[in-house]
Amino acid sequence: MIPYLLFATAFGLLLLGIHRKMIARIQRRPGPPVWQEILHALKFSFKSTWVPATASEVLFVSVVLIAIGIWTAAFFVLVTGGSLLIIFAIYMLHKIVEHGFGLSSGSPYGKFGGVRSVISAASEIPLFVSVSAVAIFTGSLQISDIIAYQAESGPLFFAIPLAALALYLVILSKFPSSPFAIVESKEIVSGYKTEHFGVWRAGLETCNGLKTYVLLLTFLSVFVGAIPFIGVLLAMILIVVSLAFVCALCPMLSPFDSVTIQTIITGIMLIYVLYLGAFG
Amino acid sequence: MIGAGGSPLRYLEFGDIVIYFSPYTLALFLLALVFTVLVIASKPERQLDIAFGADAFTTKDIGLSEMRFRRFMAIACGLASMGAMVTGDVFDFCLFTSLVGICNVGIVAAVKSRHVQGAAFQYGLVALAGTVPLFGGAAIVAATTGTLSLIELSSTLLPAVPLVVKGFLVLGVMGEGMAPFYAAKAEMFRAPGAPYVIMCSLSSLLIFLRVIEVVLQM
Numbered sequence: 001m002i003p004y005l006l007f008a009t010a011f012g013l014l015l016l017g018i019h020r021k022m023i024a025r026i027q028r029r030p031g032p033p034v035w036q037e038i039l040h041a042l043k044f045s046f047k048s049t050w051v052p053a054t055a056s057e058v059l060f061v062s063v064v065l066i067a068i069g070i071w072t073a074a075f076f077v078l079v080t081g082g083s084l085l086i087i088f089a090i091y092m093l094h095k096i097v098e099h100g101f102g103l104s105s106g107s108p109y110g111k112f113g114g115v116r117s118v119i120s121a122a123s124e125i126p127l128f129v130s131v132s133a134v135a136i137f138t139g140s141l142q143i144s145d146i147i148a149y150q151a152e153s154g155p156l157f158f159a160i161p162l163a164a165l166a167l168y169l170v171i172l173s174k175f176p177s178s179p180f181a182i183v184e185s186k187e188i189v190s191g192y193k194t195e196h197f198g199v200w201r202a203g204l205e206t207c208n209g210l211k212t213y214v215l216l217l218t219f220l221s222v223f224v225g226a227i228p229f230i231g232v233l234l235a236m237i238l239i240v241v242s243l244a245f246v247c248a249l250c251p252m253l254s255p256f257d258s259v260t261i262q263t264i265i266t267g268i269m270l271i272y273v274l275y276l277g278a279f280g
Numbered sequence: 281m282i283g284a285g286g287s288p289l290r291y292l293e294f295g296d297i298v299i300y301f302s303p304y305t306l307a308l309f310l311l312a313l314v315f316t317v318l319v320i321a322s323k324p325e326r327q328l329d330i331a332f333g334a335d336a337f338t339t340k341d342i343g344l345s346e347m348r349f350r351r352f353m354a355i356a357c358g359l360a361s362m363g364a365m366v367t368g369d370v371f372d373f374c375l376f377t378s379l380v381g382i383c384n385v386g387i388v389a390a391v392k393s394r395h396v397q398g399a400a401f402q403y404g405l406v407a408l409a410g411t412v413p414l415f416g417g418a419a420i421v422a423a424t425t426g427t428l429s430l431i432e433l434s435s436t437l438l439p440a441v442p443l444v445v446k447g448f449l450v451l452g453v454m455g456e457g458m459a460p461f462y463a464a465k466a467e468m469f470r471a472p473g474a475p476y477v478i479m480c481s482l483s484s485l486l487i488f489l490r491v492i493e494v495v496l497q498m
Contacts, residue, residue: 054325054326054327054328054339055325056322056323056324056325056474056475057322057323058318058321058322058323058475059318059322059325059474059475059478060325062318062322066314070311073307077303082286082303083286083303083304085304085492085493085496086286086303086304086307088489088492089304089307089308089489090307092485092488092489093311093482093485093489095481095485096315096478096481096482096485099478099481100474100478103325103474103477103478104325104474104475105325106325106326106327106328106339107328108327108328108329108330111327118481128492135496141496142286
Protein backbone atom coordinates (compact mmCIF):
# COMPACT_ATOMS: atom_id res chain seq x y z
CA MET A 1 0.00 0.00 0.00
CA ILE A 2 2.87 2.43 0.81
CA PRO A 3 4.40 2.16 -2.72
CA TYR A 4 0.92 2.86 -4.14
CA LEU A 5 0.62 5.90 -1.83
CA LEU A 6 3.95 7.25 -3.09
CA PHE A 7 2.95 6.57 -6.69
CA ALA A 8 -0.39 8.34 -6.13
CA THR A 9 1.37 11.42 -4.73
CA ALA A 10 3.87 11.56 -7.60
CA PHE A 11 1.19 10.96 -10.23
CA GLY A 12 -1.04 13.60 -8.63
CA LEU A 13 1.82 16.09 -8.92
CA LEU A 14 2.37 15.03 -12.52
CA LEU A 15 -1.35 15.65 -13.20
CA LEU A 16 -0.99 19.16 -11.77
CA GLY A 17 2.01 19.67 -14.06
CA ILE A 18 0.02 18.48 -17.08
CA HIS A 19 -2.73 20.89 -16.01
CA ARG A 20 -0.28 23.83 -15.97
CA LYS A 21 1.26 22.82 -19.29
CA MET A 22 -2.15 22.50 -20.95
CA ILE A 23 -3.28 25.90 -19.70
CA ALA A 24 -0.08 27.45 -21.04
CA ARG A 25 -0.42 25.80 -24.46
CA ILE A 26 -4.09 26.85 -24.73
CA GLN A 27 -2.99 30.41 -23.96
CA ARG A 28 -0.14 30.08 -26.55
CA ARG A 29 2.63 30.18 -23.96
CA PRO A 30 5.40 27.55 -23.82
CA GLY A 31 4.64 26.76 -20.17
CA PRO A 32 6.71 24.74 -17.69
CA PRO A 33 7.60 21.07 -18.25
CA VAL A 34 4.93 18.63 -17.10
CA TRP A 35 7.08 17.39 -14.20
CA GLN A 36 7.43 20.96 -12.84
CA GLU A 37 5.23 20.26 -9.77
CA ILE A 38 7.35 17.24 -8.85
CA LEU A 39 10.45 19.43 -9.16
CA HIS A 40 8.75 22.05 -6.98
CA ALA A 41 8.10 19.53 -4.23
CA LEU A 42 11.71 18.33 -4.38
CA LYS A 43 13.11 21.85 -4.57
CA PHE A 44 11.18 23.05 -1.51
CA SER A 45 12.33 19.99 0.43
CA PHE A 46 15.91 21.27 0.31
CA LYS A 47 15.32 25.01 0.64
CA SER A 48 15.79 26.90 3.89
CA THR A 49 12.87 26.46 6.25
CA TRP A 50 11.63 28.96 8.80
CA VAL A 51 8.69 29.88 10.94
CA PRO A 52 7.72 33.59 10.81
CA ALA A 53 8.32 35.55 14.03
CA THR A 54 4.63 36.48 14.21
CA ALA A 55 3.33 32.92 13.68
CA SER A 56 1.59 30.59 16.09
CA GLU A 57 4.49 28.10 15.81
CA VAL A 58 2.76 24.88 16.84
CA LEU A 59 -0.26 25.47 14.62
CA PHE A 60 1.92 26.68 11.73
CA VAL A 61 3.79 23.37 11.64
CA SER A 62 0.99 21.02 12.76
CA VAL A 63 -1.37 22.10 10.03
CA VAL A 64 1.06 20.76 7.38
CA LEU A 65 1.12 17.36 9.08
CA ILE A 66 -2.68 17.38 9.44
CA ALA A 67 -3.05 18.16 5.72
CA ILE A 68 -0.88 15.20 4.75
CA GLY A 69 -2.57 13.02 7.38
CA ILE A 70 -6.15 13.62 6.30
CA TRP A 71 -5.46 13.02 2.61
CA THR A 72 -3.46 9.89 3.38
CA ALA A 73 -6.47 8.70 5.39
CA ALA A 74 -8.76 9.56 2.46
CA PHE A 75 -6.51 7.57 0.12
CA PHE A 76 -6.67 4.48 2.34
CA VAL A 77 -10.45 4.78 2.76
CA LEU A 78 -10.82 5.02 -1.02
CA VAL A 79 -8.60 2.10 -2.01
CA THR A 80 -10.08 -0.13 0.70
CA GLY A 81 -13.63 0.65 -0.50
CA GLY A 82 -14.66 2.42 2.73
CA SER A 83 -17.43 4.95 3.29
CA LEU A 84 -17.89 7.77 0.78
CA LEU A 85 -19.08 9.84 3.73
CA ILE A 86 -15.54 9.80 5.18
CA ILE A 87 -14.10 11.12 1.88
CA PHE A 88 -16.79 13.83 1.97
CA ALA A 89 -15.83 14.71 5.56
CA ILE A 90 -12.13 14.89 4.73
CA TYR A 91 -12.81 17.08 1.73
CA MET A 92 -14.78 19.50 3.93
CA LEU A 93 -12.14 19.44 6.64
CA HIS A 94 -9.52 20.44 4.09
CA LYS A 95 -11.14 23.88 4.39
CA ILE A 96 -10.06 24.00 8.02
CA VAL A 97 -6.55 23.13 6.91
CA GLU A 98 -6.54 26.03 4.44
CA HIS A 99 -7.92 28.23 7.19
CA GLY A 100 -5.18 27.07 9.55
CA PHE A 101 -2.47 27.63 6.95
CA GLY A 102 -3.68 31.16 6.36
CA LEU A 103 -4.34 32.33 9.89
CA SER A 104 -1.43 30.71 11.70
CA SER A 105 1.25 32.90 10.11
CA GLY A 106 -0.14 36.32 11.12
CA SER A 107 0.37 37.54 7.54
CA PRO A 108 -2.51 39.58 6.09
CA TYR A 109 -2.18 37.75 2.75
CA GLY A 110 -2.44 34.37 4.42
CA LYS A 111 -5.33 35.62 6.52
CA PHE A 112 -7.25 36.81 3.44
CA GLY A 113 -6.67 33.42 1.81
CA GLY A 114 -7.90 31.64 4.93
CA VAL A 115 -10.98 33.83 5.28
CA ARG A 116 -11.78 33.43 1.56
CA SER A 117 -11.55 29.69 2.07
CA VAL A 118 -14.13 29.92 4.84
CA ILE A 119 -16.55 32.19 2.98
CA SER A 120 -16.55 29.89 -0.05
CA ALA A 121 -18.12 27.13 2.06
CA ALA A 122 -20.90 26.80 -0.53
CA SER A 123 -18.44 25.04 -2.86
CA GLU A 124 -18.62 21.93 -0.66
CA ILE A 125 -22.37 21.51 -0.87
CA PRO A 126 -22.36 20.10 -4.48
CA LEU A 127 -20.27 17.24 -3.09
CA PHE A 128 -23.02 16.62 -0.55
CA VAL A 129 -25.49 16.56 -3.46
CA SER A 130 -23.34 14.00 -5.29
CA VAL A 131 -23.14 11.83 -2.19
CA SER A 132 -26.91 12.07 -1.64
CA ALA A 133 -27.72 11.19 -5.26
CA VAL A 134 -25.38 8.21 -5.14
CA ALA A 135 -26.94 7.06 -1.84
CA ILE A 136 -30.46 7.34 -3.31
CA PHE A 137 -29.49 5.25 -6.35
CA THR A 138 -27.29 2.58 -4.82
CA GLY A 139 -28.72 2.42 -1.27
CA SER A 140 -25.21 2.44 0.18
CA LEU A 141 -22.37 4.82 0.84
CA GLN A 142 -19.67 2.14 0.88
CA ILE A 143 -17.42 2.68 -2.16
CA SER A 144 -17.06 -1.09 -2.61
CA ASP A 145 -20.88 -1.40 -2.80
CA ILE A 146 -21.10 1.51 -5.26
CA ILE A 147 -18.52 -0.13 -7.55
CA ALA A 148 -20.38 -3.46 -7.30
CA TYR A 149 -23.68 -1.71 -8.15
CA GLN A 150 -22.11 -0.23 -11.29
CA ALA A 151 -20.71 -3.59 -12.33
CA GLU A 152 -24.33 -4.83 -12.45
CA SER A 153 -26.24 -1.74 -13.58
CA GLY A 154 -23.71 0.26 -15.59
CA PRO A 155 -21.87 3.49 -14.75
CA LEU A 156 -23.73 6.01 -12.57
CA PHE A 157 -22.33 8.71 -14.87
CA PHE A 158 -25.18 7.94 -17.31
CA ALA A 159 -27.85 7.43 -14.62
CA ILE A 160 -27.22 10.65 -12.64
CA PRO A 161 -25.17 12.94 -14.93
CA LEU A 162 -25.93 16.09 -12.92
CA ALA A 163 -24.52 14.50 -9.76
CA ALA A 164 -21.36 13.70 -11.74
CA LEU A 165 -21.29 17.31 -12.92
CA ALA A 166 -21.59 18.44 -9.27
CA LEU A 167 -18.52 16.41 -8.32
CA TYR A 168 -16.70 17.68 -11.41
CA LEU A 169 -17.37 21.25 -10.24
CA VAL A 170 -16.10 20.40 -6.77
CA ILE A 171 -12.85 19.11 -8.31
CA LEU A 172 -12.67 22.20 -10.53
CA SER A 173 -13.00 24.52 -7.52
CA LYS A 174 -9.92 22.88 -5.94
CA PHE A 175 -7.72 23.10 -9.04
CA PRO A 176 -5.13 25.89 -9.40
CA SER A 177 -6.11 28.74 -11.75
CA SER A 178 -9.77 27.69 -11.72
CA PRO A 179 -12.46 30.39 -11.82
CA PHE A 180 -13.19 29.57 -8.16
CA ALA A 181 -9.56 29.47 -6.91
CA ILE A 182 -9.99 32.70 -4.94
CA VAL A 183 -8.07 31.33 -1.95
CA GLU A 184 -4.76 31.58 -3.79
CA SER A 185 -5.34 34.33 -6.33
CA LYS A 186 -2.45 36.59 -7.18
CA GLU A 187 -3.76 39.81 -5.61
CA ILE A 188 -3.16 38.16 -2.23
CA VAL A 189 0.26 36.79 -3.32
CA SER A 190 -0.26 33.02 -2.85
CA GLY A 191 -3.19 33.28 -0.46
CA TYR A 192 -3.27 30.87 2.44
CA LYS A 193 0.11 29.33 1.54
CA THR A 194 2.03 32.62 1.21
CA GLU A 195 4.16 32.20 4.34
CA HIS A 196 4.78 28.46 4.21
CA PHE A 197 8.18 27.91 2.64
CA GLY A 198 10.88 25.25 2.61
CA VAL A 199 9.86 21.88 4.00
CA TRP A 200 6.41 23.17 4.98
CA ARG A 201 5.67 24.08 1.36
CA ALA A 202 7.07 20.74 0.19
CA GLY A 203 4.59 19.10 2.56
CA LEU A 204 1.78 21.20 1.15
CA GLU A 205 2.78 20.32 -2.44
CA THR A 206 2.83 16.64 -1.50
CA CYS A 207 -0.63 17.01 0.01
CA ASN A 208 -1.87 18.73 -3.15
CA GLY A 209 -0.58 15.89 -5.32
CA LEU A 210 -2.27 13.28 -3.15
CA LYS A 211 -5.47 15.32 -2.95
CA THR A 212 -5.63 15.57 -6.75
CA TYR A 213 -5.20 11.82 -7.15
CA VAL A 214 -7.78 11.02 -4.45
CA LEU A 215 -10.41 13.38 -5.84
CA LEU A 216 -10.03 12.10 -9.41
CA LEU A 217 -10.02 8.46 -8.28
CA THR A 218 -13.16 9.15 -6.22
CA PHE A 219 -14.86 10.59 -9.30
CA LEU A 220 -13.95 7.56 -11.39
CA SER A 221 -14.83 5.03 -8.69
CA VAL A 222 -18.20 6.58 -7.94
CA PHE A 223 -19.36 7.44 -11.46
CA VAL A 224 -17.53 5.01 -13.77
CA GLY A 225 -16.87 1.98 -11.56
CA ALA A 226 -14.14 -0.61 -11.81
CA ILE A 227 -11.82 -0.07 -14.79
CA PRO A 228 -8.27 -1.36 -15.44
CA PHE A 229 -5.48 0.57 -13.72
CA ILE A 230 -4.07 1.97 -16.98
CA GLY A 231 -7.60 3.06 -17.89
CA VAL A 232 -7.86 4.89 -14.55
CA LEU A 233 -4.65 6.81 -15.22
CA LEU A 234 -5.71 7.70 -18.78
CA ALA A 235 -9.16 8.78 -17.58
CA MET A 236 -7.52 10.99 -14.94
CA ILE A 237 -5.41 12.66 -17.61
CA LEU A 238 -8.51 13.21 -19.74
CA ILE A 239 -10.36 14.85 -16.84
CA VAL A 240 -7.36 17.07 -16.10
CA VAL A 241 -7.18 18.14 -19.76
CA SER A 242 -10.87 19.07 -19.70
CA LEU A 243 -10.32 21.02 -16.45
CA ALA A 244 -7.37 22.81 -18.05
CA PHE A 245 -9.62 24.03 -20.87
CA VAL A 246 -12.07 25.48 -18.32
CA CYS A 247 -9.26 27.09 -16.30
CA ALA A 248 -7.49 28.51 -19.36
CA LEU A 249 -10.60 30.01 -20.92
CA CYS A 250 -12.47 31.33 -17.85
CA PRO A 251 -11.16 34.29 -15.85
CA MET A 252 -10.83 33.98 -12.11
CA LEU A 253 -13.98 35.32 -10.48
CA SER A 254 -14.04 37.93 -7.75
CA PRO A 255 -14.73 36.47 -4.28
CA PHE A 256 -18.31 37.81 -4.33
CA ASP A 257 -19.04 36.40 -7.81
CA SER A 258 -17.37 33.10 -6.97
CA VAL A 259 -19.51 32.61 -3.85
CA THR A 260 -22.67 33.76 -5.69
CA ILE A 261 -22.16 31.35 -8.60
CA GLN A 262 -21.28 28.48 -6.28
CA THR A 263 -24.42 29.19 -4.24
CA ILE A 264 -26.58 29.20 -7.41
CA ILE A 265 -25.02 25.90 -8.53
CA THR A 266 -25.65 24.50 -5.06
CA GLY A 267 -29.32 25.58 -5.23
CA ILE A 268 -29.79 23.89 -8.63
CA MET A 269 -28.09 20.72 -7.40
CA LEU A 270 -30.25 20.61 -4.27
CA ILE A 271 -33.40 20.86 -6.40
CA TYR A 272 -32.01 18.03 -8.58
CA VAL A 273 -31.40 15.76 -5.61
CA LEU A 274 -34.87 16.54 -4.19
CA TYR A 275 -36.31 15.60 -7.60
CA LEU A 276 -34.30 12.36 -7.55
CA GLY A 277 -35.53 11.64 -4.02
CA ALA A 278 -39.16 12.19 -5.01
CA PHE A 279 -39.26 10.69 -8.53
CA GLY A 280 -35.91 8.91 -9.06
CA MET B 281 -29.53 3.74 5.96
CA ILE B 282 -27.91 1.67 8.71
CA GLY B 283 -24.21 2.19 9.26
CA ALA B 284 -23.83 5.10 6.86
CA GLY B 285 -20.43 5.83 8.37
CA GLY B 286 -19.40 2.19 8.56
CA SER B 287 -20.30 -0.45 11.13
CA PRO B 288 -19.79 0.56 14.79
CA LEU B 289 -16.43 -0.65 16.09
CA ARG B 290 -17.05 -0.14 19.80
CA TYR B 291 -19.89 0.78 22.18
CA LEU B 292 -19.59 2.59 25.51
CA GLU B 293 -22.67 2.42 27.72
CA PHE B 294 -23.52 5.12 30.26
CA GLY B 295 -26.84 3.86 31.60
CA ASP B 296 -29.35 4.12 28.77
CA ILE B 297 -27.07 6.49 26.82
CA VAL B 298 -24.77 4.63 24.46
CA ILE B 299 -21.75 6.17 22.80
CA TYR B 300 -20.53 4.41 19.67
CA PHE B 301 -17.44 4.66 17.51
CA SER B 302 -17.87 3.89 13.82
CA PRO B 303 -15.04 4.58 11.34
CA TYR B 304 -16.80 7.84 10.48
CA THR B 305 -17.53 9.10 14.02
CA LEU B 306 -14.10 7.94 15.18
CA ALA B 307 -12.40 9.93 12.39
CA LEU B 308 -14.38 13.05 13.32
CA PHE B 309 -13.73 12.51 17.04
CA LEU B 310 -9.99 12.20 16.43
CA LEU B 311 -9.92 15.41 14.41
CA ALA B 312 -11.75 17.28 17.19
CA LEU B 313 -9.26 15.81 19.67
CA VAL B 314 -6.23 16.81 17.57
CA PHE B 315 -7.40 20.41 17.23
CA THR B 316 -8.28 20.59 20.95
CA VAL B 317 -4.74 19.49 21.78
CA LEU B 318 -3.48 22.13 19.35
CA VAL B 319 -5.52 24.78 21.20
CA ILE B 320 -3.87 23.71 24.44
CA ALA B 321 -0.36 23.60 22.98
CA SER B 322 -0.41 26.66 20.69
CA LYS B 323 0.19 30.28 21.46
CA PRO B 324 -1.79 32.80 19.38
CA GLU B 325 -0.14 34.39 16.37
CA ARG B 326 0.44 38.16 16.18
CA GLN B 327 -1.66 39.43 13.29
CA LEU B 328 -0.01 41.97 11.04
CA ASP B 329 -2.03 44.86 9.67
CA ILE B 330 -0.69 47.03 6.87
CA ALA B 331 -1.01 50.77 7.56
CA PHE B 332 -2.50 52.35 4.44
CA GLY B 333 -0.82 55.53 3.20
CA ALA B 334 2.46 54.80 4.97
CA ASP B 335 5.30 52.31 4.75
CA ALA B 336 4.40 50.71 8.07
CA PHE B 337 2.55 47.90 9.74
CA THR B 338 1.12 47.14 13.15
CA THR B 339 0.80 43.92 15.12
CA LYS B 340 -2.11 42.85 17.28
CA ASP B 341 -1.07 41.24 20.54
CA ILE B 342 -3.46 39.31 22.77
CA GLY B 343 -3.34 40.06 26.51
CA LEU B 344 -2.82 37.19 28.95
CA SER B 345 -6.25 37.35 30.60
CA GLU B 346 -7.99 37.51 27.21
CA MET B 347 -5.90 34.62 25.94
CA ARG B 348 -6.75 32.47 28.99
CA PHE B 349 -10.47 33.06 28.62
CA ARG B 350 -10.49 32.41 24.89
CA ARG B 351 -8.37 29.31 25.27
CA PHE B 352 -10.77 28.01 27.93
CA MET B 353 -13.73 28.60 25.61
CA ALA B 354 -11.91 26.95 22.68
CA ILE B 355 -11.11 23.87 24.79
CA ALA B 356 -14.75 23.73 25.95
CA CYS B 357 -15.78 23.98 22.30
CA GLY B 358 -13.43 21.11 21.42
CA LEU B 359 -14.84 18.94 24.21
CA ALA B 360 -18.42 19.72 23.12
CA SER B 361 -17.50 18.84 19.52
CA MET B 362 -15.98 15.53 20.63
CA GLY B 363 -19.15 14.73 22.57
CA ALA B 364 -21.33 15.54 19.58
CA MET B 365 -19.22 13.32 17.32
CA VAL B 366 -19.66 10.10 19.27
CA THR B 367 -22.92 10.39 21.16
CA GLY B 368 -25.61 7.88 20.27
CA ASP B 369 -28.47 9.97 21.66
CA VAL B 370 -30.34 12.60 19.64
CA PHE B 371 -31.03 14.85 22.63
CA ASP B 372 -27.37 14.77 23.72
CA PHE B 373 -26.36 15.61 20.17
CA CYS B 374 -28.62 18.68 20.29
CA LEU B 375 -27.20 19.67 23.69
CA PHE B 376 -23.61 19.41 22.49
CA THR B 377 -24.51 21.35 19.33
CA SER B 378 -25.99 24.18 21.41
CA LEU B 379 -22.92 24.16 23.63
CA VAL B 380 -20.73 24.52 20.54
CA GLY B 381 -22.77 27.59 19.52
CA ILE B 382 -22.34 29.18 22.97
CA CYS B 383 -18.60 28.43 23.03
CA ASN B 384 -18.17 29.90 19.53
CA VAL B 385 -19.60 33.18 20.78
CA GLY B 386 -17.36 32.99 23.85
CA ILE B 387 -14.21 32.39 21.77
CA VAL B 388 -14.51 35.76 20.04
CA ALA B 389 -16.65 37.80 22.45
CA ALA B 390 -13.59 38.75 24.52
CA VAL B 391 -11.92 40.43 21.53
CA LYS B 392 -11.99 44.20 21.87
CA SER B 393 -13.12 44.96 18.32
CA ARG B 394 -16.45 46.49 17.39
CA HIS B 395 -16.71 44.41 14.19
CA VAL B 396 -15.93 41.14 15.92
CA GLN B 397 -18.29 41.76 18.83
CA GLY B 398 -21.07 42.82 16.45
CA ALA B 399 -20.57 39.63 14.43
CA ALA B 400 -20.50 37.53 17.60
CA PHE B 401 -23.79 39.09 18.74
CA GLN B 402 -25.44 38.47 15.35
CA TYR B 403 -24.11 34.93 15.22
CA GLY B 404 -25.41 34.39 18.78
CA LEU B 405 -28.90 35.41 17.67
CA VAL B 406 -28.83 33.03 14.68
CA ALA B 407 -27.46 30.20 16.82
CA LEU B 408 -30.17 30.86 19.41
CA ALA B 409 -32.85 30.70 16.73
CA GLY B 410 -31.22 27.50 15.41
CA THR B 411 -31.80 25.72 18.73
CA VAL B 412 -35.60 25.92 18.25
CA PRO B 413 -35.79 23.51 15.27
CA LEU B 414 -32.92 21.50 16.76
CA PHE B 415 -34.67 20.66 20.03
CA GLY B 416 -38.06 20.65 18.29
CA GLY B 417 -36.71 17.87 16.05
CA ALA B 418 -35.46 15.89 19.04
CA ALA B 419 -38.83 16.31 20.80
CA ILE B 420 -40.73 15.02 17.75
CA VAL B 421 -38.38 12.01 17.55
CA ALA B 422 -39.18 11.14 21.18
CA ALA B 423 -42.91 11.71 20.64
CA THR B 424 -43.20 9.59 17.49
CA THR B 425 -40.84 6.72 18.30
CA GLY B 426 -40.57 6.70 22.10
CA THR B 427 -36.78 6.69 22.03
CA LEU B 428 -33.88 9.05 21.40
CA SER B 429 -31.27 6.35 20.91
CA LEU B 430 -29.74 6.42 17.42
CA ILE B 431 -28.99 2.71 17.60
CA GLU B 432 -32.64 1.91 18.30
CA LEU B 433 -33.79 4.46 15.70
CA SER B 434 -31.71 2.71 13.03
CA SER B 435 -33.64 -0.54 13.58
CA THR B 436 -36.61 -1.20 11.34
CA LEU B 437 -38.85 -2.26 14.25
CA LEU B 438 -39.72 1.30 15.28
CA PRO B 439 -42.09 3.66 13.44
CA ALA B 440 -40.34 5.73 10.76
CA VAL B 441 -39.04 9.11 11.86
CA PRO B 442 -41.00 11.88 10.07
CA LEU B 443 -39.06 13.59 7.29
CA VAL B 444 -39.70 16.98 8.92
CA VAL B 445 -37.54 15.92 11.88
CA LYS B 446 -34.54 15.42 9.63
CA GLY B 447 -35.18 18.82 8.09
CA PHE B 448 -35.41 20.40 11.57
CA LEU B 449 -32.16 18.84 12.73
CA VAL B 450 -30.27 19.93 9.60
CA LEU B 451 -31.77 23.42 9.80
CA GLY B 452 -30.81 23.72 13.47
CA VAL B 453 -27.23 22.67 12.76
CA MET B 454 -27.03 25.07 9.83
CA GLY B 455 -28.11 27.82 12.24
CA GLU B 456 -25.08 26.94 14.36
CA GLY B 457 -22.79 28.16 11.65
CA MET B 458 -23.14 26.60 8.22
CA ALA B 459 -23.74 28.34 4.88
CA PRO B 460 -25.85 30.39 4.22
CA PHE B 461 -26.12 31.43 7.89
CA TYR B 462 -22.33 31.43 7.95
CA ALA B 463 -22.43 35.04 6.74
CA ALA B 464 -23.09 36.15 10.33
CA LYS B 465 -19.96 34.31 11.36
CA ALA B 466 -17.50 35.48 8.69
CA GLU B 467 -16.69 38.76 10.46
CA MET B 468 -15.72 36.79 13.55
CA PHE B 469 -12.59 35.70 11.71
CA ARG B 470 -11.20 39.22 11.92
CA ALA B 471 -10.29 38.26 15.47
CA PRO B 472 -6.65 37.39 16.13
CA GLY B 473 -5.77 34.11 17.82
CA ALA B 474 -5.75 31.51 15.03
CA PRO B 475 -5.82 28.37 17.22
CA TYR B 476 -9.03 29.58 18.91
CA VAL B 477 -10.75 31.06 15.87
CA ILE B 478 -10.14 27.86 13.88
CA MET B 479 -12.09 25.99 16.53
CA CYS B 480 -15.15 28.08 15.58
CA SER B 481 -15.14 26.88 11.98
CA LEU B 482 -13.94 23.36 12.79
CA SER B 483 -16.69 22.73 15.35
CA SER B 484 -19.43 23.91 12.96
CA LEU B 485 -18.10 21.71 10.16
CA LEU B 486 -17.82 18.69 12.42
CA ILE B 487 -21.36 19.17 13.71
CA PHE B 488 -22.64 19.45 10.13
CA LEU B 489 -20.78 16.29 9.14
CA ARG B 490 -22.21 14.43 12.13
CA VAL B 491 -25.79 15.53 11.55
CA ILE B 492 -25.62 13.99 8.06
CA GLU B 493 -24.82 10.65 9.66
CA VAL B 494 -27.53 11.19 12.29
CA VAL B 495 -30.29 11.82 9.74
CA LEU B 496 -29.13 8.93 7.55
CA GLN B 497 -29.14 6.68 10.62
CA MET B 498 -32.82 7.41 11.44
